Amino acid sequence: MLATVVVNMHEGDLATTILAALGVVLALASLGWQAYSFLLSGSRVRVQLKHGMRNAIGAITSPTPLTDDQMKALAQQGYPEQVFGVEVHNAGRSPTSIIDARIVFGNGAAYSEASQGFPHRLEPETEASWYFSAALIRAQARLWGQGSPKHANEIRASVRVAGRDKPVISKNRFTV
Numbered sequence: 001m002l003a004t005v006v007v008n009m010h011e012g013d014l015a016t017t018i019l020a021a022l023g024v025v026l027a028l029a030s031l032g033w034q035a036y037s038f039l040l041s042g043s044r045v046r047v048q049l050k051h052g053m054r055n056a057i058g059a060i061t062s063p064t065p066l067t068d069d070q071m072k073a074l075a076q077q078g079y080p081e082q083v084f085g086v087e088v089h090n091a092g093r094s095p096t097s098i099i100d101a102r103i104v105f106g107n108g109a110a111y112s113e114a115s116q117g118f119p120h121r122l123e124p125e126t127e128a129s130w131y132f133s134a135a136l137i138r139a140q141a142r143l144w145g146q147g148s149p150k151h152a153n154e155i156r157a158s159v160r161v162a163g164r165d166k167p168v169i170s171k172n173r174f175t176v
Contacts, residue, residue, distance in 0.1 A: 137176060155175075
């Protein structure tokens with residue numbers, strides 16, 4: 001017994017196939033945009049360690065360590081105190097609260113000051129800075145460096161942000 005099977009193949013409409021493919025591409029692009037927008041909707045805190053000099057009115061800082069000649073010149077211009085600064089920038093779209101700013105040593109120890117005015121509200125696209133006496137930080141580094149790993153005299157800036165478990169730490173570091 002032989003059976004005959006008839007198969008009818010319909011060639012689809014080319015315009016329908018193109019419109020369906022375009023619909024899939026637009027749906028995926030929309031999904032990607034929604035994910036990107038969601039990631040940008042919160043606060044995005046960046047921290048940088050600064051080195052500089054200050055007086056009672058303000059401070060002059062640099063993202064790299066100042067040379068002795070630069071510090072002498074700034075002291076002659078009325079900036080007598082050498083400082084390390086913690087500069088915080090909120091690049092996100094939502095405000096956030098900074099719980100504290102601190103200088104973190106290479107061995108994990110940290111120094112912060114209670115008199116710095118925390119918590120501090122950091123609005124979107126704004127920045128704030130806190131300064132610590134370089135003499136005090138160097139003394140702490142010597143103290144913590146006794147019998148510690150070789151990186152104990154390296155410092156980084158760190159801030160604790162409300163609602164986050166881990167602190168935000170600067171990428172740059174200085175040796176004191």
